Amino acid sequence: MCKVAVKKEDLQKYHGKDTWFQLQPVSADSEVQGKVHLELRLSEVITDSGVVCHKLATRVSECQGLPIVNGQCDPYAAVCLLGPSRSDAKKTKVKRKTNNPQFDEVFYFEVRTSTETKTSVRQVILQKFPSQYLKQKSLKGYFLQPRENGNKSVKADELGSLRLNIVYTEDHVFPSERYSPLTDLLLQSAHVEVSVCVCVATFESKFLHMSSKPLSFFPRDPNTIFRGNSLTSKCIDETMKLAGMHYLQVTLKPIIDEICTEHKPCEIDPVKLKESENLETNRENLRQYVDRIFNVITTSGVRCPTVMCDIFFSLRESAATRFQVDQDVRYTAVSSFIFLRFFAPAILSPNLFQLRPHHPDPCTSRTLTLISKTIQTLGSLAKSKSANFKESYMAAFYDYFNEQKYADSVKNFLDLISSSGRWDQKSIETPIMLKEGFMIKRAQGRNRFGMKNFKKRWFRLTNHEFTYHKTKGEGALCRIPIENILAVERLEEESFKMKNMFQVIQPERALYIQANNCVEARDWIDILTKVSQCNRKRLSTYHPSAYLNGHWLCCKQSIDSAPGCTPCTGGLPANIQLDIDGDRETERIFSLFSTYMSKLVKMQEACGSKSVYDGPEQEEYSTFVIDDPQETYKILKQIVSAVQTLEQQHAQYKRDKFRKTKYGSQEHPIGDKSFQCYIRQQSESSTYSI
Numbered sequence: 001m002c003k004v005a006v007k008k009e010d011l012q013k014y015h016g017k018d019t020w021f022q023l024q025p026v027s028a029d030s031e032v033q034g035k036v037h038l039e040l041r042l043s044e045v046i047t048d049s050g051v052v053c054h055k056l057a058t059r060v061s062e063c064q065g066l067p068i069v070n071g072q073c074d075p076y077a078a079v080c081l082l083g084p085s086r087s088d089a090k091k092t093k094v095k096r097k098t099n100n101p102q103f104d105e106v107f108y109f110e111v112r113t114s115t116e117t118k119t120s121v122r123q124v125i126l127q128k129f130p131s132q133y134l135k136q137k138s139l140k141g142y143f144l145q146p147r148e149n150g151n152k153s154v155k156a157d158e159l160g161s162l163r164l165n166i167v168y169t170e171d172h173v174f175p176s177e178r179y180s181p182l183t184d185l186l187l188q189s190a191h192v193e194v195s196v197c198v199c200v201a202t203f204e205s206k207f208l209h210m211s212s213k214p215l216s217f218f219p220r221d222p223n224t225i226f227r228g229n230s231l232t233s234k235c236i237d238e239t240m241k242l243a244g245m246h247y248l249q250v251t252l253k254p255i256i257d258e259i260c261t262e263h264k265p266c267e268i269d270p271v272k273l274k275e276s277e278n279l280e281t282n283r284e285n286l287r288q289y290v291d292r293i294f295n296v297i298t299t300s301g302v303r304c305p306t307v308m309c310d311i312f313f314s315l316r317e318s319a320a321t322r323f324q325v326d327q328d329v330r331y332t333a334v335s336s337f338i339f340l341r342f343f344a345p346a347i348l349s350p351n352l353f354q355l356r357p358h359h360p361d362p363c364t365s366r367t368l369t370l371i372s373k374t375i376q377t378l379g380s381l382a383k384s385k386s387a388n389f390k391e392s393y394m395a396a397f398y399d400y401f402n403e404q405k406y407a408d409s410v411k412n413f414l415d416l417i418s419s420s421g422r423w424d425q426k427s428i429e430t431p432i433m434l435k436e437g438f439m440i441k442r443a444q445g446r447n448r449f450g451m452k453n454f455k456k457r458w459f460r461l462t463n464h465e466f467t468y469h470k471t472k473g474e475g476a477l478c479r480i481p482i483e484n485i486l487a488v489e490r491l492e493e494e495s496f497k498m499k500n501m502f503q504v505i506q507p508e509r510a511l512y513i514q515a516n517n518c519v520e521a522r523d524w525i526d527i528l529t530k531v532s533q534c535n536r537k538r539l540s541t542y543h544p545s546a547y548l549n550g551h552w553l554c555c556k557q558s559i560d561s562a563p564g565c566t567p568c569t570g571g572l573p574a575n576i577q578l579d580i581d582g583d584r585e586t587e588r589i590f591s592l593f594s595t596y597m598s599k600l601v602k603m604q605e606a607c608g609s610k611s612v613y614d615g616p617e618q619e620e621y622s623t624f625v626i627d628d629p630q631e632t633y634k635i636l637k638q639i640v641s642a643v644q645t646l647e648q649q650h651a652q653y654k655r656d657k658f659r660k661t662k663y664g665s666q667e668h669p670i671g672d673k674s675f676q677c678y679i680r681q682q683s684e685s686s687t688y689s690i
Contacts, residue, residue, distance in 0.1 A: 001026045002159045011168040019166070023159035034065040034099070034144045036077070042111070054111040056081060059104070060092055063144075066099040073099040081109040171587050172653055174646075179586040182642040185635075186589065233341070236311055240342050243305040248346050248353055251300045255292055256350045259367060260360055264289075266367040269393050286367070287400050290374045294401075297343055297375070298409040301416035302434060302527045306534055312338065312418040331381055334414045339379025348372040374398065378406055419463045431462035435527050437520070441468060442496070442512040454496075454514070459524075463531060466504065480506060485532035487539040487568050488525050495546035495553060504528060505542060512546060542568050593643045600640055607633035 002023040006014065039059040046052055060077045067073070074096050078089040095101035265277045266286040273279060312334045319333035347368055350356040360368060373394060378401060389395045415432050436459060443453040457468040457477070466485065467476040484506050491501040491512055500521040504511040515521035532538070541564030545553035555565035593600065610629040 004162050004164065006166070011166060014164075014166045015168045017165065018163055020161045020163050022161055025159065032144045032146055033067050034063055035141050036063045036144060037061040037141050039140070056109045056111055057106060058109065059106045061104055062100070062102045064100050066101070066144075068099050073097065075099070075101050077103055077105075079107050081111070169591070171584060171591070172650060173581075173583050173587050174649065174653075176583050178646065178649060179583055179590075182590060182639075182646065183582070183586050185638055185642060186586070233337075236315075236337055237341055239311060240308060240337070243307045244342060245354060247300070247303055247305055247308075248342075248355065250303060251296055252293070252343070252346055252350075253355050255289075255296060256347070256355050256368075259289060259371075260350075260356060260364050263361075263363060264367075265363075266370060268370065268397050269391065272366075283397060283400075286370055286374075286397070289367070290371055290378075290401070293347065293371060293375060294378060294406070294409070298413040301413050302530045304417040308338075309417050309419065312414075316418040328381060330418075331411055331414050334418050335379045335381060335410070338414070338417065339376055343379070344372045344376040347375060370394075370397075374401070379410055381407060381410060416463070431464040434461045434463060434531065435524065436460040436472075437516075439516065439520075439524075440514040454498075459513070461524075461527065461531070466528065478511075480504065480511070482531050483535055485528065485535060486537055487542050488528040488532065489542050489544065489568060490521070490525065492545045492554070495548070503542075503546075505539060507537075510546075539564060539568055542566060590643060590646050593639060594647060597640070597643065600636060600643075604633060604636040604640065607636060 003026050004021040005024055006021065037060075039057075039061060041057040043055055043057065044052055045055050058079055060079060063075065063077070066075055074094055075098075076094045077092040079091075080089040090107040092103045092105045095103070264285045265274070265282050266289065267273055267277065268279065268283050268286060270279065273282070315333045315337070316330045320330040323329040346353040346355060349359070350368070351359045359365070373389075374397070377389070377398065389398065412432070416434070419432055438456055439459050440454050441457050441459075443455075457470065458472045458474075459466070459468045460476075461467075463482065465482060466480040468478055469476055485504055486507065487505040489503055489505070491503045493499055493501070495501070496512070498514050500515045500518050502513055502515070502521055502525050504513065513524070515524055543552050543554050543562075543564050544566050547553075547560050551558045552560075552562065552565070555562075557565075607629040611633060
C-alpha cells in the first residue's frame, strides 16, 4: 500500500493544477494524527559539587485528536530529549478509553553538549527551540508527526508517481444571524415566478428541510417533470438522497446483502450462460430475487419519509391536473422518481447508496443489473411490457410478472407514498387502507372498572382515520381522525398487568390497546406514528402509565389533564434526521455567488436595460432570457447586496485572524522534530513524534 501526502499549507499552491506527486510507502508509524500541548522551561542548576548544569523541564499537558484503532484508544506519552546522546524515555500514566487524554505530568532532563564542539548549552537549546518558548511559562501546541526511523524498507522512487488535480476550498462559517438576509432570500425563491430562481433552486432542497414552507416549487412546470435532467428532477433527486438514505437501508440492505453473499447464478442470456449452468434454474433464482425485492419495496410505503411523500403528492396532483386525459399519469409521475431514480439505481450500484462497502463482483453485479431492469419495468406500469426490453430474453423473463396483482401492488404503494402528511392538502378521492386486524381495547370512559372493560375489536387504519368495529365488515363504533392523534406510545405493563399494550393519545383522553404480540404492537405503533407525525399539535411529553383511581400511576399527579412526565419517543428515528448544517450550506451558496458575481452584475444590467429600453436587443445582453426584467432586477439587487455584505465580513475576519495568529498556540501547533514525545496506545505499536 502506498500514499500521496500533501501538506495543508501547500494545498492552495496546487489548486486547479495537474501535478505529479511521488508515491510514499504506508506504515503504522507514518499514519499519524493529532497534536500535543507542551510547556518547556530551561533553567541553570548548581549541583552539590558546585558544577553548573542545565535542566529542561517539560510538562506534558494533554493530547487532542488521537486516532482510534479497532475501536480502542488507551494512550500514554513517552518523552525523551535528542542530542549528542539520546536520553532515556520517561513515560506518563496510561489514560483509558480516550483519544483526548489529559496528562499534566512534568519531566526533567539534564542537557549535555558534545565534547567535540565548543557550542554552549544555551546555544544548543536555542537552535532546537526558539528563545521565546523557553523564557516564558506557557503552553505550546505541536502537531504529531511520523517517526524519523519509520518504514525505510521501500525507496520512494521505486513506487512511482501519481498525477492529481487538486481543488482546494476552505469554508469560514459565520454564526447564523450573519446569513439571515441570504437564507431568507433563498427560501422565498420557491414563490418567485421569474428565471432568477434557477440561480438558487439547485440548492433549495436542502433549505426546504430546514423550513416549514410547502414544497410548491417542484411542480411549477409539469411539462419538465418527465425529462431526464430538468431543474425539477435534479432538485427531487437531491432531496431523495438526503431524506431517503435510511429508508433505503431498512428496505433494501438485508436482501442486497443476501444476494451479494449467496452468489446464486442468475444469468438468463443464453449467449452468456456458462456450461455448468442451467437456464431454467437461473431464471427461477432471478425470479425469486425479483419477487422478494418487489415485495419489500411495495410494502415499505409506511416508512417512506414524509418530505418525500409531500413531494410525490405535489407531483401527483399537478400531473393529474395538467394531463387530465391520461388516467395513469398520477402514478407514472411518481413512479418515474421512486422506481427509476431511487430504487433501481440503488439496486444497480448498492455501494453508491451505502448499501454495500464495495462494488459487487462481476457475477453479482450482473444479477443486480437484471433485477434492477425488472423492478424498473414493474414500477413503470407501462402498457406494453415487452416493448420496454431490447433483449428478447428479458421480455420472455418478464412473462412471469405479467399478472394484475403486480400492477395493483404498485398502484397501492404509489397511492400510499403520494398521500400527503399535510392535512390541508388532502384530496385523495378514497382513503388508503394501511393496516387492520383484531386487538383488545379498554373502554375510553373512566367510570367503569374491571376486566369487562377490555373487549376484542376489529381495528382499521387508513390515511384519514383510525377506527374500531365490533367485527370485520361492520360499521365503526369509534372514529379517530388522524389529525386528532397527538402521540402513540407504549403503555407500561404495571398499568393493567397486561403485556404488549400501547396508547393512542387524543385531545380529551387516551385509547389503551393490547396487541396480540410484541411484533404486532411495534408495527401498530410505527404506522400510527408515521401517519400522525405531521400533526401540528403533537405532544412532546406523555404519561407512560395509565390514569387510574384518581391519579397517574407514573408521576402520581391527581389532575387527569396534567402535562406528561416523560418525553415522547414518537416521530422520526434519530438515524432518519437529516444531518444538514444550514450555515455551511449557505456559506457554500455564497461562495458560488461570489465566484460568479460578475455574471450576476451583468444580468442585473441586462434587466435594467430591458426595463427602460424597448428597442432592438443589445448584443451584450442577448444571452439572457428574462421573462420579468423589473422583478428579476429587484431580486438580483438583493442577492448582490447580501453577497457583498458577506464578502466584507469575510475580509474583516481574515484581517482579524492574521493579526491574532500566534505560532505555537493550540490553534496553530508547531511542526518540530527536535524534541520527541511519543504517544502510544498500550495495545498498539504505533508511535508519533513532534
